Amino acid sequence: xxxxxxxxxxxxxxxxxxxxxxxxxxxxxxxxxxxxxxxxxxxxxxxxxxxxxxxxxxxxxxxxxxxxxxxxxxxxxxxxxxxxxxxxxxxxxxxxxxxxxxxxxxxxxxxxxxxxxxxxxxxxxxxxxxxxx
Amino acid sequence: xxxxxxxxxxxxxxxxxxxxxxxxxxxxxxxxxxxxxxxxxxxxxxxxxxxxxxxxxxxxxxxxxxxxxxxxxxxxxxxxxxxxxxxxxxxxxxxxxxxxxxxxxxxxxxxxxxxxxxxxxxxxxxxxxxxxx
Amino acid sequence: xxxxxxxxxxxxxxxxxxxxxxxxxxxxxxxxxxxxxxxxxxxxxxxxxxxxxxxxxxxxxxxxxxxxxxxxxxxxxxxxxxxxxxxxxxxxxxxxxxxxxxxxxxxxxxxxxxxxxxxxxxxxxxxxxxxxx
Amino acid sequence: xxxxxxxxxxxxxxxxxxxxxxxxxxxxxxxxxxxxxxxxxxxxxxxxxxxxxxxxxxxxxxxxxxxxxxxxxxxxxxxxxxxxxxxxxxxxxxxxxxxxxxxxxxxxxxxxxxxxxxxxxxxxxxxxxxxxx
Amino acid sequence: xxxxxxxxxxxxxxxxxxxxxxxxxxxxxxxxxxxxxxxxxxxxxxxxxxxxxxxxxxxxxxxxxxxxxxxxxxxxxxxxxxxxxxxxxxxxxxxxxxxxxxxxxxxxxxxxxxxxxxxxxxxxxxxxxxxxx
Amino acid sequence: xxxxxxxxxxxxxxxxxxxxxxxxxxxxxxxxxxxxxxxxxxxxxxxxxxxxxxxxxxxxxxxxxxxxxxxxxxxxxxxxxxxxxxxxxxxxxxxxxxxxxxxxxxxxxxxxxxxxxxxxxxxxxxxxxxxxx
Numbered sequence: 001x002x003x004x005x006x007x008x009x010x011x012x013x014x015x016x017x018x019x020x021x022x023x024x025x026x027x028x029x030x031x032x033x034x035x036x037x038x039x040x041x042x043x044x045x046x047x048x049x050x051x052x053x054x055x056x057x058x059x060x061x062x063x064x065x066x067x068x069x070x071x072x073x074x075x076x077x078x079x080x081x082x083x084x085x086x087x088x089x090x091x092x093x094x095x096x097x098x099x100x101x102x103x104x105x106x107x108x109x110x111x112x113x114x115x116x117x118x119x120x121x122x123x124x125x126x127x128x129x130x131x132x133x
Numbered sequence: 134x135x136x137x138x139x140x141x142x143x144x145x146x147x148x149x150x151x152x153x154x155x156x157x158x159x160x161x162x163x164x165x166x167x168x169x170x171x172x173x174x175x176x177x178x179x180x181x182x183x184x185x186x187x188x189x190x191x192x193x194x195x196x197x198x199x200x201x202x203x204x205x206x207x208x209x210x211x212x213x214x215x216x217x218x219x220x221x222x223x224x225x226x227x228x229x230x231x232x233x234x235x236x237x238x239x240x241x242x243x244x245x246x247x248x249x250x251x252x253x254x255x256x257x258x259x260x261x262x263x264x265x266x
Numbered sequence: 267x268x269x270x271x272x273x274x275x276x277x278x279x280x281x282x283x284x285x286x287x288x289x290x291x292x293x294x295x296x297x298x299x300x301x302x303x304x305x306x307x308x309x310x311x312x313x314x315x316x317x318x319x320x321x322x323x324x325x326x327x328x329x330x331x332x333x334x335x336x337x338x339x340x341x342x343x344x345x346x347x348x349x350x351x352x353x354x355x356x357x358x359x360x361x362x363x364x365x366x367x368x369x370x371x372x373x374x375x376x377x378x379x380x381x382x383x384x385x386x387x388x389x390x391x392x393x394x395x396x397x398x399x
Numbered sequence: 400x401x402x403x404x405x406x407x408x409x410x411x412x413x414x415x416x417x418x419x420x421x422x423x424x425x426x427x428x429x430x431x432x433x434x435x436x437x438x439x440x441x442x443x444x445x446x447x448x449x450x451x452x453x454x455x456x457x458x459x460x461x462x463x464x465x466x467x468x469x470x471x472x473x474x475x476x477x478x479x480x481x482x483x484x485x486x487x488x489x490x491x492x493x494x495x496x497x498x499x500x501x502x503x504x505x506x507x508x509x510x511x512x513x514x515x516x517x518x519x520x521x522x523x524x525x526x527x528x529x530x531x532x
Numbered sequence: 533x534x535x536x537x538x539x540x541x542x543x544x545x546x547x548x549x550x551x552x553x554x555x556x557x558x559x560x561x562x563x564x565x566x567x568x569x570x571x572x573x574x575x576x577x578x579x580x581x582x583x584x585x586x587x588x589x590x591x592x593x594x595x596x597x598x599x600x601x602x603x604x605x606x607x608x609x610x611x612x613x614x615x616x617x618x619x620x621x622x623x624x625x626x627x628x629x630x631x632x633x634x635x636x637x638x639x640x641x642x643x644x645x646x647x648x649x650x651x652x653x654x655x656x657x658x659x660x661x662x663x664x665x
Numbered sequence: 666x667x668x669x670x671x672x673x674x675x676x677x678x679x680x681x682x683x684x685x686x687x688x689x690x691x692x693x694x695x696x697x698x699x700x701x702x703x704x705x706x707x708x709x710x711x712x713x714x715x716x717x718x719x720x721x722x723x724x725x726x727x728x729x730x731x732x733x734x735x736x737x738x739x740x741x742x743x744x745x746x747x748x749x750x751x752x753x754x755x756x757x758x759x760x761x762x763x764x765x766x767x768x769x770x771x772x773x774x775x776x777x778x779x780x781x782x783x784x785x786x787x788x789x790x791x792x793x794x795x796x797x798x
Contacts, residue, residue, distance in 0.1 A: 032380060035387045038453070039368045043376055046445050047239040054437070057232035061197050065233050068198035069205035069240045072641075074740035075340035076377035099190035100198045102704045106180040107202045107641045109604075110708055111741035114697060121700045165646060168653045171719070172634050176642055179711050187703070205375075207474035208606035209643035235438045240375045242338075243442055244475035247431060254434045298779060301786045304586070305767050309775055312578050313505040320570070323498035327463050331499050334464035335471035335506045341739035342776035365456035366464050372446040373468045471774075473607035501571045506774045508737075509575055510608035513564060520567045579771040589764035593729050597765050600730035601737035601772045631722035632730050638712040639734045 010041065013049025020052060020059065020086045028082060063087045064100055071101050071116035072108035080116065084123035094124055143174065146182025153185060153192065153219045161215060196220045197233055204234050204249035205241035213249065217256035227257055276307065279315025286318060286325065286352045294348060329353045330366055337367050337382035338374035346382065350389035360390055409440065412448025419451060419458065419485045427481060462486045463499055470500050470515035471507035479515065483522035493523055542573065545581025552584060552591065552618045560614060595619045596632055603633050603648035604640035612648065616655035626656055675706065678714025685717060685724065685751045693747060728752045729765055736766050736781035737773035745781065749788035759789055 017025045033040040052062055067087055070080040087097050097120055105113035150158045166173040185195055200220055203213040220230050234249035283291045299306040318328055333353055336346040353363050363386055371379035416424045432439040451461055466486055469479040486496050500515035549557045565572040584594055599619055602612040619629050633648035682690045698705040717727055732752055735745040752762050766781035 032383060035390075036364050036368060036383045039364075039371065039376075039379060039383060042368070042371065042445070042449060043380075046441070046449075047376060050441060050445075051236050051239055054232060056228045057236075061194070061229070061233070062236060064194050064197045065201035065236055066240060068201045069237060070377065072202035073205050073241060073375075073377075076381060079377040079380065095189045096194070098701050098704075099187060100194070102701060102707070103184050103190075103195060103198055104202060105641075105704065105707065106184055107199060107643060108206060109637075109639045109641045109644075109738075110704075110712060111639060111735065111738075111744040112641075113704060114708075114744065115741060117697060117701045117704060124700075165649060168656075169630050169634060169649045172630075172637065172642075172645060172649060175634070175637065175711070175715060176646075179707070179715075180642060183707060183711075203643065206641075206643075209647060212643040212646065231435050231438075235435060235441070238375075238438065238441065240377060242371075242373045242375045242378075242472075243438075243446060244373060244469065244472075244478040245375075246438060247442075247478065248475060250431060250435045250438060257434075298782060301789075302763050302767060302782045305763075305770065305775075305778060305782060308578070308582060308767070308770065309779075312574070312582075313775060316574060316578075317502050317505055320498060322494045323502075327460070327495070327499070328502060330460050330463045331467035331502055332506060334467045335503060336776065338468035339471050339507060339774075339776075342780060345776040345779065361455045362460070365453060366460070369450050369456075369461060369464055370468060372450055373465060374472060497568050497571075501568060501574070504571065504574065504774075506776060508605075508770075508772045508774045508777075509571075509579060510602065510605075510611040510772060511774075512571060513575075513611065514608060516564060516568045516571060523567075583768050583771055586764060588760045589768075593726070593761070593765070594768060596726050596729045597733035597768055598772060600733045601769060604734035605737050605773060627721045628726070631719060632726070635716050635722075635727060635730055636734060638716055639731060640738060 009045045009049040012053050013044040013047075016048040016052045017044055020048070020063070020090060021082065022086075022089055024082055024085060059090045060092060063090050063092060064096075067097060067100050067116075068104060071104040071119075072112060074108065074112045074115060077115065077119055080119040081123045081126070084120050085127060088123070088127060094120075142178045142182040145186050146177040146180075149181040149185045150177055153181070153196070153223060154215065155222055157215055157218060192223045193225060196223050196225060197229075200225075200230060200233050200249075201237060204237040204245060204252075207241065207245045207248060210248065210252055213252040214256045214259070217253050218260060221256070221260060227253075275311045275315040278319050279310040279313075282314040282318045283310055286314070286329070286356060287348065288352075288355055290348055290351060325356045326358060329356050329358060330362075333358075333363060333366050333382075334370060337370040337385075338378060340374065340378045340381060343381065343385055346385040347389045347392075350386050351393060354389070354393055360386075408444045408448040411452050412443040412446075415447040415451045416443055419447070419462070419489060420481065421485075421488055423481055423484060458489045459491060462489050462491060463495075466491075466496060466499050466515075467503060470503040470511060470518075473507065473511045473514060476514065476518055479518040480522045480525070483519050484526060487522070487526055493519075541577045541581040544585050545576040545579075548580040548584045549576055552580070552595070552622060553614065554618075554621055556614055556617060591622045592624060595622050595624060596628075599624075599629060599632050599648075600636060603636040603644060603651075606640065606644045606647060609647065609651055612651040613655045613658070616652050617659060620655070620659060626652075674710045674714040677718050678709040678712075681713040681717045682709055685713070685728070685755060686747065687751075687754055689747055689750060724755045725757060728755050728757060729761075732757075732762060732765050732781075733769060736769040736777060736784075739773065739777045739780060742780065742784055745784040746788045746791070749785050750792060753788070753792060759785075 029040045029043060052059065063083065063086055066083045070076055070083055084097055101113055101116035101120055104116060162173045162176060185192065196219055199216050203209055203216055217230055230253055234246055234253055237249060238246035295306045295309060318325065329352055332349050336342055336349055350363055367379055367382035367386055370382060428439045428442060451458065462485055465482050469475055469482055483496055496519055500512055500519055503515060504512035561572045561575060584591065595618055598615050602608055602615055616629055629652055633645055633652055636648060637645035694705045694708060717724065728748065728751055731748050735741055735748055749762055762785055766778055766785055769781060770778035
């Protein structure tokens with residue numbers, strides 16, 4: 001059986017999702033899928049299949065951009081925490097992540113940065129807990 | 134005459150401002166200084182003297198974070214344009230900048246990304262005009 | 267005793283509040299009234315008495331607009347949940363509400379849409395729990 | 400020669416773009432394509448091919464949601480104007496559009512609503528100019 | 533002939549609008565009235581008739597709150613400029629207004645503050661131009 | 666031993682932090698310091714040492730501006746609660762704070778104002794609990 005191109009985007013996106021987020025990404029999408037299965041598919045296909053898989057920017061730089069944006073916008077604490085964990089996965093150090101978030105005090109104000117640091121604290125603890133259960 | 138620490142922060146910030154923005158940064162601050170001189174000083178001291186000068190994150194990564202945040206927030210078109218020009222100054226390619234902005238469609242929506250691309254177009258044209266007058 | 271026009275706006279608004287939200291709307295305002303009674307009155311008078319009662323747009327269309335806006339702004343999770351329950355009250359299907367929220371991924375990004383879906387999940391569960399206790 | 404599924408999404412999206420926006424949509428994307436061709440393709444494929452083409456919500460309701468969200472967010476005046484023109488295309492009356500925007504005073508404040516009315520004024524004039532040149 | 537309460541709110545609001553904004557407020561609303569007459573009425577009745585006319589907070593303090601909020605939100609440059617002019621009308625000094633706006637760098641970031649200073653510059657020039665024509 | 670100027674800004678900022686927030690401010694920063702010690706220092710130095718300590722605007726007016734901005738932005742519930750408690754510390758009455766927050770319904774919408782009132786309720790309860798344990 002041949003697979004159509006949608007499946008190609010989906011497969012490419014799913015592989016990228018796992019590379020960036022590990023098991024956490026699947027868990028988030030499995031939860032979303034119960035209420036909005038199409039949105040879970042779209043997230044695999046567009047952000048991960050189309051955008052994150054593009055060759056013009058390395059995944060470490062992409063994760064810097066995402067952590068900065070979610071800290072600055074301040075509308076999605078859980079997603080920020082998940083993307084900070086992903087930042088560690090793709091090679092950012094804890095120190096670099098703290099620097100990205102602190103820098104957002106300049107562009108989005110100190111409360112946004114303080115909330116970003118709280119998300120980082122939670123993300124770093126999540127990683128430690130799973131590594132040393 | 135010895136200079137006090139405020140002057141140290143200011144001098145460090147001013148050097149960093151020139152490294153990141155070249156002459157453009159001074160022009161923006163000179164205009165601001167006419168109405169709010171203290172804010173112009175604070176911008177040199179805090180964002181550039183305190184934050185951008187920190188060693189924990191390279192300036193290329195800092196500029197990725199800033200371009201992402203300003204595109205996502207969408208509240209400061211001129212500042213975004215100036216920071217895209219700075220992105221070129223610190224070693225980002227036009228392609229990388231386009232990728233950062235396109236990625237913001239995922240986190241802040243397509244209109245924010247489209248407006249970011251417009252700022253990039255203006256920034257790239259500004260650079261070309263000055264190079265080849 | 268005749269009632270003045272403020273009472274007319276209030277009465278019209280209170281009837282519209284009940285039409286749109288049922289008992290839930292009163293509960294939210296009763297809680298608000300303990301700290302800011304004037305704001306509770308203003309909410310009945312302006313949003314419900316003045317705006318929602320206008321004839322130029324049907325209440326189903328008004329609820330689409332509100333669910334879209336609150337999902338996109340992402341600053342009021344509880345209010346979004348309450349307005350999703352109201353969407354069901356005024357004739358939107360669960361499927362239509364999910365579509366409205368998913369569409370916000372285009373204009374406000376995927377994290378805003380994901381948080382909107384979470385609010386929808388909570389709203390749908392609230393309705394089921396009360397119907398089948 | 401058979402076309403692959405990406406072309407199917409693109410073709411479906413392009414047809415929907417024309418249905419919703421007429422010639423205006425293509426003009427906007429042609430301008431975007433000069434700087435970020437991939438983003439122009441993504442806009443045809445995801446918002447129009449994937450989202451607007453879904454059967455679960457009629458296009459009139461989708462346009463209500465978009466006009467509401469862009470008015471409330473207030474970060475994209477041009478896109479709002481283009482989507483108001485599209486609202487007329489898909490069957491909303493000028494009066495209904497004004498009602499949607501006025502309602503946003505409740506959720507996003509009066510300045511956002513006032514700016515939305517300004518975009519509506521421009522959109523209505525654009526339509527009249529082209530109809531009666 | 534007795535006037536109904538809507539007229540009372542409207543008259544109270546119109547007097548407050550003139551106190552706060554002088555002739556400028558009427559000009560802004562006259563322009564709005566051409567496209568959305570009901571919204572112009574609502575603005576006189578709710579923000580000025582209901583809110584600004586309340587006794588619990590002096591009008592100078594109210595104007596501080598409005599200038600701060602519009603600077604921080606950054607979505608309404610014209611309205612901010614008009615409210616800065618109103619700040620002068622109700623007794624704030626230019627210096628105090630600059631301080632309010634600079635303080636927003638802390639809560640909303642430096643770009644928002646810089647844009648607020650630009651609005652202040654325009655407002656101060658408008659006032660001077662009209663005083664010394 | 667002489668202290669350098671950084672210590673001067675820090676000492677001035679720390680004194681201002683205590684004046685505005687009492688013990689609460691230190692508690693918030695002590696928690697932040699565990700993850701991002703530099704950000705805790707920057708908050709003492711810039712917002713409190715540089716901005717709040719400036720003579721051009723009294724601290725009561727500064728607190729009005731901050732409560733208004735945080736209510737309008739709606740991205741930092743905890744910080745808003747802390748700044749409402751600080752508003753009481755610097756001489757605002759509960760009634761004045763409620764008025765500031767209600768006024769934000771005009772500029773940022775009713776959901777933002779309702780969430781602000783919730784933060785005020787929590788702040789007023791915190792103060793009462795500590796006074797009458």
